[in-house]
Amino acid sequence: MDDILVEDIISDLPPIIIEHILVSMPLRDAVRTSILSKKWRYKWVTIPNLKFDDQCIPTHSNAELLVKTEKFVNFVHRSLLLHSGPIHRFEVSVSWLRSCCDVNQWILFLSRNDIREFILNLDFYHEWFTVPSCLFSFQKLNILELHCCTLIPPPTFKGFHSLKNLQLESVVCGNETVRDFISSCPLLEELVLANVEGLDFLQIQAPNLKFLHVDGGFQEIVIQDTPLLRNAVFVFQISDEIADFLDKSGTCNLTKTLNGLVGLESLKIEIMQFFSYGDIPDRLPTTYNDMRNLELSCSFEDEYDISCALCLIRSSPNLRRLRVEDYSDKKAAMQASGLDFWERESYSGCFMSQLQFVSMGHLLGAPHELQFIKFILSNSPALKTMTITPHPQNDRREDMLIQLLQLERASTQAKIMYVKE
Numbered sequence: 001m002d003d004i005l006v007e008d009i010i011s012d013l014p015p016i017i018i019e020h021i022l023v024s025m026p027l028r029d030a031v032r033t034s035i036l037s038k039k040w041r042y043k044w045v046t047i048p049n050l051k052f053d054d055q056c057i058p059t060h061s062n063a064e065l066l067v068k069t070e071k072f073v074n075f076v077h078r079s080l081l082l083h084s085g086p087i088h089r090f091e092v093s094v095s096w097l098r099s100c101c102d103v104n105q106w107i108l109f110l111s112r113n114d115i116r117e118f119i120l121n122l123d124f125y126h127e128w129f130t131v132p133s134c135l136f137s138f139q140k141l142n143i144l145e146l147h148c149c150t151l152i153p154p155p156t157f158k159g160f161h162s163l164k165n166l167q168l169e170s171v172v173c174g175n176e177t178v179r180d181f182i183s184s185c186p187l188l189e190e191l192v193l194a195n196v197e198g199l200d201f202l203q204i205q206a207p208n209l210k211f212l213h214v215d216g217g218f219q220e221i222v223i224q225d226t227p228l229l230r231n232a233v234f235v236f237q238i239s240d241e242i243a244d245f246l247d248k249s250g251t252c253n254l255t256k257t258l259n260g261l262v263g264l265e266s267l268k269i270e271i272m273q274f275f276s277y278g279d280i281p282d283r284l285p286t287t288y289n290d291m292r293n294l295e296l297s298c299s300f301e302d303e304y305d306i307s308c309a310l311c312l313i314r315s316s317p318n319l320r321r322l323r324v325e326d327y328s329d330k331k332a333a334m335q336a337s338g339l340d341f342w343e344r345e346s347y348s349g350c351f352m353s354q355l356q357f358v359s360m361g362h363l364l365g366a367p368h369e370l371q372f373i374k375f376i377l378s379n380s381p382a383l384k385t386m387t388i389t390p391h392p393q394n395d396r397r398e399d400m401l402i403q404l405l406q407l408e409r410a411s412t413q414a415k416i417m418y419v420k421e
Helices: 015-024 027-035 065-082 101-110 133-137 175-183 240-249 253-258 303-314 330-335 340-344 367-378 397-406
Strands: 049-052 089-093 117-121 143-150 165-172 190-194 201-205 211-216 220-224 231-236 266-270 293-298 321-326 357-363 385-390 415-418
Touching: 049 065, 065 101, 089 101, 101 133, 165 175, 175 201, 220 253, 253 303, 293 303, 303 367, 321 367, 340 367, 357 367, 367 385, 367 397, 385 397, 397 415
Parallel strands: 049 089, 089 117, 117 143, 143 165, 165 190, 190 211, 201 220, 211 231, 231 266, 266 293, 293 321, 321 357, 357 385, 385 415
Antiparallel strands: none
């Protein structure tokens, strides 16, 4: 029987397609293509994107951590040593490295490349990795993500003038450092700050910012000169110390933080308490005409939380979607009084003519929850669907459902969907 010759179609593909295939593979597999044939021996060494993670060492390896680390470090060293051509994206995402010095060497090596995207996600067993000064020479950076690091820019640092995406998570960095860092990145479009240690006063000035995600414990947040900001997420962690500060300051953070965000289209707030101090207005001085999506997590046992929610709703006349999660304490929520609050506050001058979809989650069937739902139903003539999800501890589900079905609706199309968790 004659030998059958199999044509090697893949090897003859255009280099750009082969590069795309290699970049789409885990780096370890891409490197292993070098044993396929002479043609493939050096194809991987020019790929511009390098991602080093758990998949870079054999998955069947149950070696001790020290051996595992040694294998990983050697793999990174060899990959960088053999690599030729530009490296545009470099990522290290592991949680079991023992030493910082190897990472410093990698960053120093990369300082000679045209790095566009740099992602460092480390956890040295709760030891902070101090970012070396050579990182701040990456002047072509578009994306920078740092996790579990200490960030101290050198005095000579003048900013990343090409940076568009910045993410700092579990990073040690002070108030002024963050402020100056952000303001020195004039093209910044996306900003994520999560659990930044040492940051309690946040000041943001970013004229090209479009997306903002803030997560942490803050005493004050000031956002200025962000005319392009369209999507904002605030996740607050309120300690006793922060709550005491906010109470004593008497400042309305709702107005101070959000008033200038004139172009917002989507806003999400988890833990409304940060805004629930001071004199809460019926409406913000700024009207959010472009706001379409609003997600709130508030306590229906707290009239200040409810007032904040109503203020935001009144200030968003073109709202299409509304989602509200209740994080009330069950006992306190069921015993909450002051229902005359609704007659005083909520029905005055609030007409949600564009609101179509509403979702209410973790409901206990508490009086203020039902009043809020009544308020939404009676003021939303375009409402199509209201989805109600009860809290797992809600032992009044049947009674709550009966009450919901009896509420009047401004919309003849409105349907109430009751979804059990």
